[in-house]
Amino acid sequence: MLLFLEQLLNGLQFGVTLLLMASGLTLIFGIMNLINLAHGSLFMVGAYVGATAIAHGSGFFLGLLAGVGAAAITGMVMEFVIMRRLYRRDHLDQVLATFGLILFFNEMVSIVWGRQPIAMDPPAFLSGTVEFIPGAPYPAFRLAVIATGILVTGFLYFLVMKTRIGMWIRAGASNREMIGALGVNISLLYTLLFGFGAALAGLAGVMAAPFSAVQSGMGENILILTFVVIVIGGIGSIRGAVAGALLIGLTDTLGRVYIPDLMRLWLPPSVADGAGASLASMMIYILMAVVLAFRPRGLFQTHG
Amino acid sequence: MVKNISRKSWSTITIFVVLALVPPVAHAFDNSFLITMFNRAVIYAVAAVGLDLIIGFGGMVSFGHAAFFGIGAYTAGILGTHAFDGSDFIFGWTGSNDAFVVWPLAMLVAAFFGLIIGLISLRTSGVYFIMITLAFAQLFYFFFVSLSQYGGEDGLSLWDRNAIPGLDLYDRNTFYYLCCAILLAVWFLLSRLVGSRFGRVIIGCKQNERRMRALGYDPLLYKLTAFCISAAIGGLAGALIANHSEFVSPGLLHWSRSGELMVIVILGGLGTLVGPIYGALALFLMEESLVSFTEHWQVILGPVLILVVVFFRGGIVGFLSGAGKATVKSGGDHG
Numbered sequence: 225m226l227l228f229l230e231q232l233l234n235g236l237q238f239g240v241t242l243l244l245m246a247s248g249l250t251l252i253f254g255i256m257n258l259i260n261l262a263h264g265s266l267f268m269v270g271a272y273v274g275a276t277a278i279a280h281g282s283g284f285f286l287g288l289l290a291g292v293g294a295a296a297i298t299g300m301v302m303e304f305v306i307m308r309r310l311y312r313r314d315h316l317d318q319v320l321a322t323f324g325l326i327l328f329f330n331e332m333v334s335i336v337w338g339r340q341p342i343a344m345d346p347p348a349f350l351s352g353t354v355e356f357i358p359g360a361p362y363p364a365f366r367l368a369v370i371a372t373g374i375l376v377t378g379f380l381y382f383l384v385m386k387t388r389i390g391m392w393i394r395a396g397a398s399n400r401e402m403i404g405a406l407g408v409n410i411s412l413l414y415t416l417l418f419g420f421g422a423a424l425a426g427l428a429g430v431m432a433a434p435f436s437a438v439q440s441g442m443g444e445n446i447l448i449l450t451f452v453v454i455v456i457g458g459i460g461s462i463r464g465a466v467a468g469a470l471l472i473g474l475t476d477t478l479g480r481v482y483i484p485d486l487m488r489l490w491l492p493p494s495v496a497d498g499a500g501a502s503l504a505s506m507m508i509y510i511l512m513a514v515v516l517a518f519r520p521r522g523l524f525q526t527h528g
Numbered sequence: 529m530v531k532n533i534s535r536k537s538w539s540t541i542t543i544f545v546v547l548a549l550v551p552p553v554a555h556a557f558d559n560s561f562l563i564t565m566f567n568r569a570v571i572y573a574v575a576a577v578g579l580d581l582i583i584g585f586g587g588m589v590s591f592g593h594a595a596f597f598g599i600g601a602y603t604a605g606i607l608g609t610h611a612f613d614g615s616d617f618i619f620g621w622t623g624s625n626d627a628f629v630v631w632p633l634a635m636l637v638a639a640f641f642g643l644i645i646g647l648i649s650l651r652t653s654g655v656y657f658i659m660i661t662l663a664f665a666q667l668f669y670f671f672f673v674s675l676s677q678y679g680g681e682d683g684l685s686l687w688d689r690n691a692i693p694g695l696d697l698y699d700r701n702t703f704y705y706l707c708c709a710i711l712l713a714v715w716f717l718l719s720r721l722v723g724s725r726f727g728r729v730i731i732g733c734k735q736n737e738r739r740m741r742a743l744g745y746d747p748l749l750y751k752l753t754a755f756c757i758s759a760a761i762g763g764l765a766g767a768l769i770a771n772h773s774e775f776v777s778p779g780l781l782h783w784s785r786s787g788e789l790m791v792i793v794i795l796g797g798l799g800t801l802v803g804p805i806y807g808a809l810a811l812f813l814m815e816e817s818l819v820s821f822t823e824h825w826q827v828i829l830g831p832v833l834i835l836v837v838v839f840f841r842g843g844i845v846g847f848l849s850g851a852g853k854a855t856v857k858s859g860g861d862h863g
Contacts, residue, residue, distance in 0.1 A: 259655055309838050315655055316589050320794050321837040323787045328830030335824050448666055448783060455659045502674030509667035513648050516660055520652040 226360040231481050232474070237366045239473020240373025244428035245450040246457070246465040247380055248421030254460025255397040256414055258307060259315050261322035263425055263450065264443025265329035270295040270426025271433040271442065272337055275344035284347035291430035292423050299422020303415050311414075326444065334440040341437035369431045376424065381462060393417060449476075452508055456515050458522030467523055472508050479507040535849040540715075540802040543809075547708050551701045563700050569812040570707045571768045574714055576792040576804035578761030581718055583790070584799030585727065586754045587734030591658045592645070592665030593789050596759040598781030599641055600634035600766025602672060605684040605776035607633070612687040627690035627697070631767050638763025639756045641668075646755035650748055662783060669781040683777025686770055697771065707768055711805065714761055719801055721757075730754050795836060797843030806844040 249263045274291025278284060302325065310318050345351070346365035353361035384390040395403045396410050404410045428446075436442065453472050457464025484500030491499065515523065547570065554562035575597050582588040607630050610616070610623025617623045624630055649660045678684050689697045697703050721727050732740045733747040740747050770776045779785070788811070796807025814832070818825030840847065 253655070259658070306834060306838070313837075315658060316583070316790075316794070316798075317837050319589070319591065319658060319787075320791060321834045323791065324830040324833030324837070326830070327826040327833070331824045331827040331830070335827065444783065448662065451659045452663055455656055455663070459655060498674065498676055502671060505670040505674060506667045509663045509670075512660065512663050513667075516652055516656065517648050520656065522656075 226357070227481075229357055230360055230362060231478055233362055233366065233370070235474035235477035236470070237370050237373075237473075238477055239470045240370050241428050241432050242446070242450055242453050242473055243373055243377055243466060243469035244424045244431075245446060246453040246469050247377060247462055248424040249450055250454045250457070250460055250462065250465045251380075251384070252418060252421050253454070255393055255417065256307075256311055258311060259318045259322065260307070261319060261447065262302065262325035262329065263421070264445075264447030265326055266295045266299050266422045266425035266443070267429040267432075267446055268329065268333060268438075268440070268443035269298050270429030271344075271438045272333060272342075272429075274426075274430035275342055275433050275438045276337070278344060278347075279342070284349075288427070288430050292426040295426020295429065296419045296423035299425075300415050300419035302422075303418035307418065308411065308414070329443075330440045337440075339440065341439035344433040344438060346434040365434065372427075372431065376427065377462075377466065380424075384462065389413075449508070452512050454522075456512055456522055458524040461522070461524040464522055464524035471511070475511055476504075476508050479504040483507065536800070536802070536845065539806070539845055539848045543802060543805050544708070544712060546809075547711075547805075548705075551704060560700060563704050565812060565816060566809070567700075567704045567707055567772055568769070569808045570704070570711050571765050571772055572789070572792060572812070573805045573808035574707070574711050574768065575762045575765035576789050576796070576808055577711070577714055577718060577801055578758045578765070579789050580793045580799065580801055580804050581722070581730075581761075582751075582754055582758045583793055584801075584803075585722055585734065586730045586751055588650070588751060588755060589658050589790075590661045590755075590758070591783075591786050591790065592661035592663070593758075593762055594781045594783070594785035595645070595665040595668040596638040596642060596762030597766040597769070597785065597789070598668060598672065598776075598778070599638045600763030601770040601776040601780050602678070602684070602766075603634040603637050603763065604630050604690065604767040604770040605686055606678055608686045608688060608690070608770075609678065609684060625688055625691055627692045630690050631764060634763045634767035635760040636763075638766070639760040642756040642759025642762075643752065646752045646759075650751055650755065662786065665781060665783060665786055669778055669783070672778040672781060679777070681778060683775055683779070686774045686776065689771045689774065690767075703772070707772075710764070710768070714764075715801055715805070718761075722801065726750065726753070791833060795833075795843055797845030800843070800845045803843050803845040806848075810844060 245263065245267060249260065252258055252260055252263075270291040272291075273294035274287045277290040278287035282290065306321060306325070310321055346363075350365040350368050352364050354364050354367055355361045356367075382390075384393060392403060392408050392410075392413055396408070396413060400410055429443075432446070449472060453468035454465055455468075456471060457466070457468030480501075483504040484497050487496035487500040487503070490496075547566070550566045551563055554560055554566075575593065579590065579593050582590055607617065607623040608625060610621075611625040612623075614622050624633075645661065645664045649657055649664065652660055672678075673681050689703075691697065692706075695702055695706065697706070722731075729740060729745050729747075729750045732743075732745075733751055737747045766780065769780065792807040792811055793804045794807070795810055796805065797803025814829065815825065818828050822828075836843075
């Protein structure tokens, strides 16, 4: 039972990382109608810059800020130079151009930082454990990640739904010309929004860095999972992103732990471990196929 | 210039003549690596021409075509392994090494999975379709990664190339010309298909699915058939690449491979069928020449792709046949 709770929290923590990625990506898609494969590259930029700053003794918060800032600036430059030429293109063009960006960023990172992965430790003040469930000490850093993710998502929801900027953004999504005619600088707004989504990806990158090797190509693994999240949730929907992220985070984490155990009930252990591991890694894609087979536009569909 | 042969036909004739001239030129320069490189490009072109059928004509942007490529390659790899060590594959069958058994089977298996993937994916459209095909390809990627019986992550060596009576597939030239012949056949059959009633319906579904339904066609049936044909061609190309590199690994199904196939189609010219052949040659030549500059060649290739997408619409064939005509994709040859 305690193990289950611990795995549940791990799943939640992974889900929150996915959520930070997915909320940025789904906003950019829902509002600008743009598929950005290079969103994973922003995650990678955040992780690299954050890890490097911390390794050079910047302290955790300054490092976090550096990572988030670097991702945001990279994102805004990307939007200004390339993305704004693609808003009116079809999705195929967007996929290809951003595929080109991925190649560029992955290679650029290995030019600057080399091909060896770099490691990052969680900050000292969060390196301990918290025993908030009696008998199950849980790493404080993972809890901090969960809390940050929840706070940021709440802020995002507030920003888009309750503020004037959010209103402009939503208005721009439904009619770009009209909001421009009303005197709102929509292209600046889009650049800022893109930068904001990039900052979220950078934040996810820095926070995920202690759990995984920081290396070239790290962005694509999470990018594909993020796509699964937003497709399951319904593209463009923040609520859908939340639901999808939790679903995928929990399915993936719990699946890896329990599916091999479950398989052992029916199969000899040697077969069960192999088949279980393989089924666990395919689980989320199977889940996605099932969801889309019944709801082709995701759980919370927004576009008609 | 002969007036009644269009520029597009010229670009088709040109590319096949160029392909045919590769081995003599390579021998003249004593550079047999050139044949190996072009052979890879030709095999990728086979898959890309198949992909062009669904993207360029059917409007189905499949971002998971590497799955079929990999499935075809693994079919050849797995059957070859059993044929080599004589072990049981299934129902007492010990695999096969015969190209006339293995290659059609690779196509059949790929088409079968194309049918399943297509049935689910074609319920969606647009971005959802792009994503779901990507997700299915990932599913197969992880399947082969964990298939430890057949090498798992490390891949599987093909101990013998497949055999065709009377042909020595180990001979560089023979294998190269065989792949070219297959490419020509695939290109020819698909050009006929696109011009047929079936092809018109596919193009119609891309333009306006609701109207096609009103005309009494079942769009899903036509799109699914096209998807399976494309998958089968991908499987065939996979079996060829397995023979070419005598090795199969999950890397063949990596998502970036699907991206590469899409790049080839777009670079060459979407919806032209001959374009992907140009695209494959251009991509591999670009890769090889950039590699000789720097190991970080992707840092140049990436921006080149972006420039192509932003400024160079219609791809190479669109450029060759006159930029203005590049947008007329499916109207046939009006002269």
